[in-house]
Amino acid sequence: MRSSPSSIRFPIRQINRCLQMQPIDRLSRGHPDEELIQALEPDQLVSETSKPLPRYQLNQIANVALWLLRIFVLLMTALVVYAFVKALP
């Protein structure tokens, strides 16, 4: 389905008209004209970005490295907090 080039370029008036409506009006009028969202990429729509991505497959070495890094960071934080508390008047 392809719109005519003149109608798909910059339908700013339509967008403005749409933005001036109350949100409930905008969303309750059925499917909005596709021209309204042509400026967005398909996966930019909120309905698309709310779909979770598949999990990253971390190998065991990477998993252990992340855990070691986390433990290291927590340990360093504990040292700094201790020094901070001790330095208080």
Add this chain to the structure above:
Amino acid sequence: MMYPDDSRFANPARQQRQGTPGHGNGTQILLMNDFLVPTARQIAEGATLTPEDLSRSHDRMRVLQARQTSQQPKLLWLLTGPGILVMLGENDGPSMLSYAASGAIYGIGFFLPFIVVTFLAAFVVQEMSMRIGAVTHRGYGELIFQRFGPFWGWMSAADLVLTNLITLITEVIAIRVGMAFFGVPPLLAVGCAVALVAVTSSGARYWRWERMAMALALFNLLFVAVAVLSRPSPGQLVDALLTWTPLPTGPFQGFLLILASNIGATVTPWMLFFQQSASVDKGLTPRDIPQGRLDTMIGTVPAALAGCAALVAAAPLFVHHVDTGSLQGGAGYAEALQSLIGSLGSSLFALGLIEAGAVAMLTISASTAYAVGEVLGGTAHSFNRTVRQAPLFYAANIGMAVFAGIIVLIPGMPLLAITLNANLLATILMPAALVFLLILANDREIMGARVNSRLTNIFGALIALLVTLAGSSYAIVAFINSLSNKAN
């Protein structure tokens, strides 16, 4: 039809979610006027439009119009924002005090070029952040949560909330001490700080919020005026930049504290969360990456200039051997500089401190709000929503500011100690955030052809190593010293 280098259709994860074009699963996507358009059928099959989509499409229309008519300056104007804000926002209260402390304790020497290097490091990191946001259309917290699971997602969010809360407290302190220089009472100063966050985020449009914050951020350059008023020797500045001398002398723990604080002043977890989420909220796409990169560079230059200016402005304190021990609360610097560079210079320093705190309050509370919305999933998290549509987002945004304000007003709080340690905490927690950023930026499944180059990976790894070494060295030395002090 698709872009030859467009990663979106080169990665299996997206093909799985969206369907491959031309494979007849009902999600055919057509290329029209140089951009991809969801078909009516795609919309009919569940791609519901939200007010956030509509607001964003309005902004994107202007970008497409500028691109199609080859109006490069207008295109850049429309696409700049997150990079400038994140860089100037990071020149916050504790950061400017950290740079000033470097100048006041060590003079113009080692730390002048060091600050320039830290800003270059910040550029490398923030460019990755912007690129991931533009390609995936998801925030940093959201990606960690989805790609690595809830445990790492919550850990990242906890790191962020902790550092942001402490940093926000220091921003309020900066505003409070800056206003105290002009005789404004603490309660009024804190009230103004919180009101600023509430007022700027009340427009329900990302574009409006961003432009207000950017206008305020320009005043960061006040520090350049203060530096000029301190009449530095140009020869000494050039010499320091080229030779990194004179080298710092004095206690090792003090040197490590300033070193780690300066790193924490330019490379921090909230910056990753903020720029990625703001790029998503602004609607950046892979085609906008060159402009996004330029935006980050445009932000880096004045931010580095202002950071170096704060060091240069406070250098007269080093020359006149002023004891800096009692100055690091903030207003002390402005007052101490009064007799050395005049009342105009000291007033500008105090104003700069207020501005630094104010801009950082906007960006840091926004980064917290984005992160809260992202990790809670299914919750609206955009400035393109109204308060009614995104109550949690606005509650986190304004709530953090209110909480920080209350803490600052509690009598007897160790405000000076909190200010000194805020950047340090960011340095300590940064390695974990950097490692996840590097993994995400090399994740072909979501980034496709826009993964990091080998050079970016080398720089990224070096930055992670430098940050880890600086933070852990200070932590170990400070711990050993506190034990020996206890023994004495």
